[in-house]
Amino acid sequence: MTIDFIVNGREYSIDVEPDMRLIDILRNKLGFIGVKEGCGEGECGACTVIMDGEAVNSCLVMAVQARGKEIITIEGLEKNGELDPLQKAFMENGAVQCGYCTPGMIMSAKALLLKNPNPTEEEIREAIAGNICRCTGYNNIVKAVKMASNNLSEDLRGYND
Amino acid sequence: MTNLYFFTPDNMKELQQCLSMADERTKFIAGGTDLVIKLRKSSNEHWKLIDLSGVKELNYVKEEENMVRIGACTTFAKLASHPVIKKYGRCLSLAAGEVGSVQIRNRATIAGNIANASPAADSLAPLSVLGAKALLMDSHGNKTVCEIDKLISGVGKNSLDVGQVILEVFFPANKDVVSSFVKLGSRKKVSISRLNIAIAAEYCSGDQKLKNVNAAIGAVGPVPLNAAKSASLIDGRNISKEVIESFSQSLAQEVEEAIKGRSSMPYKRKAVMGLGNDLLDDLLSYISALEREECYDR
Numbered sequence: 027m028t029i030d031f032i033v034n035g036r037e038y039s040i041d042v043e044p045d046m047r048l049i050d051i052l053r054n055k056l057g058f059i060g061v062k063e064g065c066g067e068g069e070c071g072a073c074t075v076i077m078d079g080e081a082v083n084s085c086l087v088m089a090v091q092a093r094g095k096e097i098i099t100i101e102g103l104e105k106n107g108e109l110d111p112l113q114k115a116f117m118e119n120g121a122v123q124c125g126y127c128t129p130g131m132i133m134s135a136k137a138l139l140l141k142n143p144n145p146t147e148e149e150i151r152e153a154i155a156g157n158i159c160r161c162t163g164y165n166n167i168v169k170a171v172k173m174a175s176n177n178l179s180e181d182l183r184g185y186n187d
Numbered sequence: 188m189t190n191l192y193f194f195t196p197d198n199m200k201e202l203q204q205c206l207s208m209a210d211e212r213t214k215f216i217a218g219g220t221d222l223v224i225k226l227r228k229s230s231n232e233h234w235k236l237i238d239l240s241g242v243k244e245l246n247y248v249k250e251e252e253n254m255v256r257i258g259a260c261t262t263f264a265k266l267a268s269h270p271v272i273k274k275y276g277r278c279l280s281l282a283a284g285e286v287g288s289v290q291i292r293n294r295a296t297i298a299g300n301i302a303n304a305s306p307a308a309d310s311l312a313p314l315s316v317l318g319a320k321a322l323l324m325d326s327h328g329n330k331t332v333c334e335i336d337k338l339i340s341g342v343g344k345n346s347l348d349v350g351q352v353i354l355e356v357f358f359p360a361n362k363d364v365v366s367s368f369v370k371l372g373s374r375k376k377v378s379i380s381r382l383n384i385a386i387a388a389e390y391c392s393g394d395q396k397l398k399n400v401n402a403a404i405g406a407v408g409p410v411p412l413n414a415a416k417s418a419s420l421i422d423g424r425n426i427s428k429e430v431i432e433s434f435s436q437s438l439a440q441e442v443e444e445a446i447k448g449r450s451s452m453p454y455k456r457k458a459v460m461g462l463g464n465d466l467l468d469d470l471l472s473y474i475s476a477l478e479r480e481e482c483y484d485r
Contacts (some may be wrong), residue, residue, distance in 0.1 A: 027193065044191035044192060044193040044236075045190075045191050045226075047223065066224075066227070067224050068220055068224070068287070068288075068290065068291055069377070071288065071290060074290055080264070080293040081289050081290050081293060082290050082293050082294055083220075083290045083291070083294070085223070086218075086219050086220050086223045086224070086290075086291075086294060087219060087223075087294065088193070088216065088219055088223060088236075088238070090193045090195060090238060091216075091219065091238055091240050091241075093195065093241070094241075134289065134290070137289070138289075151376075152289070152376070153289055155288050155289070155376035155377050156287065156288020156289055156290045156291065156377055157288075
């Protein structure tokens with residue numbers, strides 16, 4: 027069957043098989059291979075994307091269920107050749123080691139900052155609790171999200187001035 | 188992977204049409220957080236999936252005619268943050284906030300949690316103590332009300348008929364009801380309940396006593412264990428240290444009797460005592476916060 031949906035600001039109308047999941051069409055049909063599959067059971071969070079403003083595991087959403095939805099993947103964060111503040115903060119804070127969890131981790135953090143631009147450390151840890159990282163020990167990731175939120179607040183202040 | 192047929196109703200009328208075509212192979216999908224995993228593990232099966240996630244009329248929380256009404260496809264994220272649930276069903280909102288991760292809570296639904304019939308389902312004990320019931324609809328469009336426990340026929344099994352679907356979960360909107368929920372898992376976040384307890388009671392600030400106390404223990408059987416004996420120890424009494432102690436002791440006894448002979452019994456019998464303490468601690472601090480608020484309001 028055919029579904030219409032938006033990925034990273036662009037409209038798509040594609041044929042999907044009934045047994046395909048959102049992650050399958052994002053990676054295999056549309057080439058957004060920044061979406062990673064880890065456990066395939068919603069435990070690790072590597073496949074996290076933003077669907078209609080909410081972080082979801084794209085391995086647990088059937089492709090058909092994405093009809094009419096707006097999806098953002100890690101590839102959609104860069105704007106006009108400029109990385110998202112979160113992506114920059116992850117690099118600056120050593121929040122990336124092997125990198126496999128990074129796209130999902132950043133999308134969970136992005137979903138948080140979209141709703142709550144100035145989260146506490148506890149709120150950051152809650153937001154990424156569904157994302158497993160076996161390298162960093164999480165501290166640098168939390169630092170990076172905090173830095174991105176501070177930069178965001180400063181940008182907003184600059185804008186308001 | 189299974190052979191699949193997907194039906195995607197966008198409203199109640201289309202859902203009704205889908206229900207009339209349902210047969211033994213029909214399954215419902217909403218958030219998919221359990222079903223998609225099952226789907227991928229089963230092979231050579233032909234499943235007809237009816238996707239409820241597009242039926243907008245099934246996603247709501249409202250207070251209506253002294254009832255709290257929750258649409259079948261309401262997510263745990265919504266239950267955890269919704270003011271009506273916080274006000275009348277605090278234990279459900281606490282439980283909802285501890286289900287899985289943010290990603291899971293954004294998709295998993297209340298009716299899915301019931302129909303999936305996992306003994307570790309976090310919503311079941313809260314729904315039980317709040318006296319919740321479910322509104323069902325069959326393939327002819329007939330609506331019936333059913334107790335939540337009766338919908339669960341065994342581990343992972345529900346008693347819904349072919350083509351019968353949960354439309355709504357509802358419980359009384361009683362402003363005097365205070366409630367709490369605590370759970371024990373193998374880690375702090377994103378964990379599956381090894382044990383959980385919910386409690387709900389009417390609280391009258393005049394005599395500072397709890398009345399009509401209901402307590403239920405989750406993850407000791409297919410449906411929550413009604414801890415009536417333990418609840419009766421609190422009913423109509425001031426909650427002293429001694430009362431808390433006897434409540435916890437009694438919980439241990441009820442768990443022991445319920446799962447006698449199971450390998451998890453020695454652990455759960457002990458663990459439930461600590462959990463019982465935490466439960467009453469939380470309930471009492473919630474009550475004192477409420478009273479402070481009331482003083483402030485005056």
